[in-house]
Amino acid sequence: MSDASTPSPKRSTYRHGDLRNALLDAGIALARQGGPDAVVLREATRQAGVVPNAAYRHFASREDLLLAVRAYALSQVAHAMEAELDRLDPSMDALCYARGSVRAIGTGYLRYAHAEPGLFKTAFSSHEQVESDHDPAKAGASGMNPFQLLSMALDRLAAAGGLPPERRLGAEYLAWSAVHGLALLVSEGPLHHLPEPLRQALGQRLLDMVEKGL
Amino acid sequence: MSDASTPSPKRSTYRHGDLRNALLDAGIALARQGGPDAVVLREATRQAGVVPNAAYRHFASREDLLLAVRAYALSQVAHAMEAELDRLDPSMDALCYARGSVRAIGTGYLRYAHAEPGLFKTAFSSHEQVESDHDPAKAGASGMNPFQLLSMALDRLAAAGGLPPERRLGAEYLAWSAVHGLALLVSEGPLHHLPEPLRQALGQRLLDMVEKGL
DNA sequence: TAGCTTATGTGTACCGTGTACACATTGGTG
DNA sequence: CACCAATGTGTACACGGTACACATAAGCTA
Numbered sequence: 001m002s003d004a005s006t007p008s009p010k011r012s013t014y015r016h017g018d019l020r021n022a023l024l025d026a027g028i029a030l031a032r033q034g035g036p037d038a039v040v041l042r043e044a045t046r047q048a049g050v051v052p053n054a055a056y057r058h059f060a061s062r063e064d065l066l067l068a069v070r071a072y073a074l075s076q077v078a079h080a081m082e083a084e085l086d087r088l089d090p091s092m093d094a095l096c097y098a099r100g101s102v103r104a105i106g107t108g109y110l111r112y113a114h115a116e117p118g119l120f121k122t123a124f125s126s127h128e129q130v131e132s133d134h135d136p137a138k139a140g141a142s143g144m145n146p147f148q149l150l151s152m153a154l155d156r157l158a159a160a161g162g163l164p165p166e167r168r169l170g171a172e173y174l175a176w177s178a179v180h181g182l183a184l185l186v187s188e189g190p191l192h193h194l195p196e197p198l199r200q201a202l203g204q205r206l207l208d209m210v211e212k213g214l
Numbered sequence: 215m216s217d218a219s220t221p222s223p224k225r226s227t228y229r230h231g232d233l234r235n236a237l238l239d240a241g242i243a244l245a246r247q248g249g250p251d252a253v254v255l256r257e258a259t260r261q262a263g264v265v266p267n268a269a270y271r272h273f274a275s276r277e278d279l280l281l282a283v284r285a286y287a288l289s290q291v292a293h294a295m296e297a298e299l300d301r302l303d304p305s306m307d308a309l310c311y312a313r314g315s316v317r318a319i320g321t322g323y324l325r326y327a328h329a330e331p332g333l334f335k336t337a338f339s340s341h342e343q344v345e346s347d348h349d350p351a352k353a354g355a356s357g358m359n360p361f362q363l364l365s366m367a368l369d370r371l372a373a374a375g376g377l378p379p380e381r382r383l384g385a386e387y388l389a390w391s392a393v394h395g396l397a398l399l400v401s402e403g404p405l406h407h408l409p410e411p412l413r414q415a416l417g418q419r420l421l422d423m424v425e426k427g428l
Numbered sequence: 429t430a431g432c433t434t435a436t437g438t439g440t441a442c443c444g445t446g447t448a449c450a451c452a453t454t455g456g457t458g
Numbered sequence: 459c460a461c462c463a464a465t466g467t468g469t470a471c472a473c474g475g476t477a478c479a480c481a482t483a484a485g486c487t488a
Contacts, residue, residue, distance in 0.1 A: 014453060014466065042445060053447075054466050062446065126402070170416055177399060177420060181391030184398075188340070191387065198384075205381075206388055209427025228437065228482060256474060267476075268437050276475065 020058040022048040027069040028119070035121040035188070039066050066122075073123035076116065077146045081108035085149075098160040101153040103207050106179045109146065110203045113183035120187045124180070150176060163214055171214055178210050234272040236262040241283040242333070249335040249402070253280050280336075287337035290330065291360045295322035299363075312374040315367040317421050320393045323360065324417045327397035334401045338394070364390060377428055385428055392424050 016022065026044035041062040042052045059065040084104035088097060113120040144152070154171050157163045163171060182203065185191040191199060230236065240258035255276040256266045273279040298318035302311060327334040337360075358366070368385050371377045377385065396417065399405040405413060 015455080015464095016466075019465080040445070041447090051467050052445090053449095053468085056447075057465050167419075170412075170419070173396070173399060173405065173416060174420055174423060177395030178392040178423065179395065180398065181393065181395035182387070184394065185387065185391055202384055202387060205384070206391060209388060209392065209423060213423025213427045229435090229484080230437075233436080254474070255476090265438050266474090267439085267478095270476075271436050 016048070016050060016054075019048060019050060019054060023055055023058060023065060024068055024072070027065050028072055031066075031069050031073065031122040032116060032118045035118045036066060036070075036125045038118070039069055039122070041065060070122055070125075073116075073119040074145055076119060077109065077112050077123055078142075078144060078149060080112035080115075081105050081146060081149050082142060084108035084111070094156075094160040095162050098153070098157040098162050099211060101156055102150075102175065102211065105146075105150050105153050106175070106207045106210065107203065109179050110183055110186060113187040114192065114199065117187035117192065120183065147172065147176070157214075167214060174214060175210050178206060182206050230262070230264060230268075233262060233264060233268060237269055237272060237279060238282055238286070241279050242286055245280075245283050245287065245336040246330060246332045249332045250280060250284075250339045252332070253283055253336070255279060284336055284339075287330075287333040288359055290333060291323065291326050291337055292356075292358060292363060294326035294329075295319050295360060295363050296356060298322035298325070308370075308374040309376050312367070312371040312376050313425060315370055316364075316389065316425065319360075319364050319367050320389070320421045320424065321417065323393050324397055324400060327401040328406065328413065331401035331406065334397065361386065361390070371428075381428060388428060389424050392420060396420050 023044045026047040027039050029047070030038045030040065030043060039062070041055055041059075044065065045052045045055050048054075055065065059068065081104065084107045085101060088100045088104060090097070092100065142149075150172050154163065154168065154175065158165060158168045158171075182191075186194075186199060186203075191202070194202070237258045240261040241253050243261070244252045244254065244257060253276070255269055255273075258279065259266045259269050262268075269279065273282065295318065298321045299315060302314045302318060304311070306314065356363075364386050368377065368382065368389065372379060372382045372385075396405075400408075400413060400417075405416070408416070
């Protein structure tokens with residue numbers, strides 16, 4: 001979290017040293033508890049111990065800072081997905097593995113939505129260009145964003161014969177839609193405080209539905 | 215839209231007559247184009263031709279106004295659902311009719327999300343108590359909110375044998391989740407500008423998925 | 429009908445947020 | 459060592475939500 005943690009109200013150096021990261025860290029912390037609306041530029045600068053306008057040397061606007069936070073959140077979602085993918089047994093036959101991949105993607109998504117509701121909401125508020133830009137270097141470990149990971153899993157499924165070619169087109173939107181809805185309910189909604197096993201079960205049923213229905 | 219439309223900067227009467235509704239109308243208009251964040255108290259009072267603080271005689275806070283707008287939006291969603299339900303042929307056998315009901319609910323939801331993205335987002339931002347309060351009089355024509363309509367359709371489906379009893383519990387969340395995700399993509403996201411037939415097709419595929427997977 | 433009460437709109441004021449613009453400070457480079 | 463570019467500061471403004479005191483009108487009551 002860089003050196004933004006130094007609680008000194010006025011640092012002595014004038015030069016901060018790493019303000020951009022300090023602001024980003026603060027923004028992430030704000031988003032974590034409170035979602036995108038909680039990412040307040042002035043509050044971030046306060047936490048970093050600088051004057052509000054200092055932020056403008058590193059971000060063009062509040063929106064720009066929020067975008068950086070979103071990029072971080074997206075990469076975290078991707079990480080969560082990859083963590084589930086890593087639990088798969090690679091020795092399975094191709095079809096099972098492909099199905100498991102799609103499930104893992106969904107499970108990671110749902111897990112993250114529940115574990116980090118604020119960041120999750122931040123990642124997907126304003127669904128604009130979820131798949132586009134933000135330089136590839138800082139995405140997930142594999143360099144892919146969540147949407148790309150899903151696409152890949154679906155490609156694998158199609159290749160293994162688990163998804164008829166005529167249904168491949170648009171399949172990411174179907175799968176994403178279905179899981180995203182539940183993720184929202186789980187992250188900010190009525191289902192967040194559901195007992196763990198029940199939530200888990202709902203997730204599994206939903207993934208069953210996707211698997212059968214794709 | 216009441217008499218809020220009179221463009222006179224200062225009305226002559228001092229008493230507005232129906233300020234509460236004028237503010238509500240303005241709030242609805244704002245939400246329609248811009249979603250919940252666009253519901254700005256001061257702007258609503260401007261459109262109504264009164265001073266900002268006048269709003270506080272009718273709404274406890276901005277949040278309170280937003281709540282009223284949300285209630286309206288929810289009732290509109292319910293209407294859209296009922297409109298689809300009305301298109302069903304009542305002479306079908308019970309199972310078909312029940313399945314058609316569930317589909318109709320989903321179709322109405324998706325239609326509304328596309329037709330009125332701003333109000334749709336307003337209706338379901340902050341998923342808190344979607345099913346609770348807001349006096350029954352001003353809900354849909356049947357007096358039911360979207361969630362209740364879905365519940366009813368699922369009850370019908372279960373009664374007709376189209377949904378095993380052990381799967382009835384939580385079924386509304388599964389169905390809602392799946393459709394809600396697509397509705398979001400369609401209302402604010404990458405899928406809003408999809409050509410009509412494609413969007414329609416995606417919706418149908420999703421509803422197929424729900425039907426099979428419930 | 430005069431006067432009181434209450435509902436409803438007005439004025440003024442304060443704080444928080446985003447952001448523009450000019451100025452200060454400092455590390456690095458010729 | 460002088461200068462420059464990068465980066466932080468100060469001041470200032472517009473906008474939004476909202477509290478508090480005040481004005482005005484609509485009705486009721488005497």
